[in-house]
Amino acid sequence: MLSSPLHLAPMMDWSDRHWRAFVRLITPGAVLYTEMVTTGALLHGDAERHLRFDASEHPVVLQLGGSEPGDLARAARLGEAQGYNAINLNCGCPSDRVQRGRFGACLMKEPELVAGCVRAMRDAVSVPVTVKCRLGVDDHDSYGELVRFIDTVAGSGCATFIVHARKAWLQGLSPKENREIPPLDYDRVVRLKAERSDLEVIVNGGIARADQAAGLMDRGLDGVMIGRAAYQDPWCLTAMEGALLAAPTPADDRHAVLAAYLPYIESALQDGVPLKAITRHVLGLFNGLPGARRWRQILSEQAHRPGAGPELLLQAACAVGEPSAARAA
Structure with missing residues (x-):
């Protein structure tokens, strides 16, 4: 389980270490996430550059992109050695580049593979391994298919799922359009939590106001993840902390x-x-x-x-x- 109900989303090209060090000054209580880092970038590139972060960022989660269990295990070990508080597997990004690498949202069509990836990472590290996913992909978007994905991956020991409350279209929509056009369905995420109460379920997608976040928590969810709303107006996080955390310590001004x-x-x-x-x-x-x-x-x-x-x-x-x-x- 993660340490706070407030999470700041991994955002490509945005949530780098400079952003995280800045936003930590506004929200002492949120869990921060890196941009998605591919296993190839860590295993064959400049791992230190990709993994570097400021000590003030804790708690901070490394999000990985990949689909080869052995590579993910090695990348997770690097993240744990660097001091990250958890490792998150990306099963939600719909970009063409990510699909060509056989990771991101397309992995929702292969729950057994995702379970094997999570198992390999959990065997390699002692910090929590979590999964971020969508409601589904393309026409594979029934509630039953979502539950099958969650149950299969949970069977490998994953206890925390961050669910973007939209499905993804792998063809025909850009990543930006995939964040806006598929309709939000918070009810489905709430139902998932109600039926899988042993799991930690955090909802993501379209959350921009403190009252909205608090309302979702009141429906039984374990947390909310805020993305672009926090990037574009970071001061909104002071209200989020006030609404979600029992003892918020907001920035003065x-x-x-x-x-x-x-x-x-x-x-x-x-x-x-x-x-x-x-x-x-x-x-x-x-x-x-x-x-x-x-x-x-x-x-x-x-x-x-x-x-x-x-x-x-x-x-x-x-x-x-x-x-x-x-x-x-």
């Missing part, structure tokens, strides 16, 4: 979060990270406040310039107003 993030930025710049690779993750910090547009404009236009440093963020933040204004928002 947005300017305080920015000030706390500056030492991380300085360290990353010393390691050779371009400033623009960091500032792209904080553009939504002041969403909804007067001056937020100017904040985004300054960072977007100037972060790529040679010599740009942390002082640029302080300059841009002046457009938003005094900390007291942010505190009252």
Whole structure:
């Protein structure tokens, strides 16, 4: 079982270590996830670069993409050795590239293979191994097929499932369209939890408000996973923590979060990270406040310039107003 009912989704090109270090300052209680990392990238590429994370990120989960049990076991060992709190297997991504590698959402058509992958990883590591999936894929989207997938994989020892409450179309829709066009069906996830009460079931997909998240928890689910809503408006996570955690410790105000993030930025710049690779993750910090547009404009236009440093963020933040204004928002 995982340590919190609030989870921040693995998002390709978005949930890198710079984003995770930033958002941890806003939500001390959420479980963070890496972008999906393929077994090939870890076993044949620069594993240290893919696995690196800041100690402040705990609890943090490594999401793996793959379908070969032996490779997944070796990749999981690398993740555990690096200090990740759990390993998650991606059975939900519908992109063409992922399908060509025979992993992601297409694995829902092969529950026995997924069970073998989970078993191999569980044999290799002592941290929890979890699975993120969809309701189904293509025309294989009946409730019975979902239950067969869950039961087969649970039989290999997986106790935690994060279910994106949409099915995936493997052909004809882009990954973005697959996040928006197939209709959400929270009722099916709630039913799954009610009928498999021994499993931890976390729901994902379309969750953007604290009351919405709390309502899903009230229906018996064990947790909610927030994705792009948190990336685009990270301050929404303070309300999420207040709604879902018994003893939330929300950030004081947005300017305080920015000030706390500056030492991380300085360290990353010393390691050779371009400033623009960091500032792209904080553009939504002041969403909804007067001056937020100017904040985004300054960072977007100037972060790529040679010599740009942390002082640029302080300059841009002046457009938003005094900390007291942010505190009252």
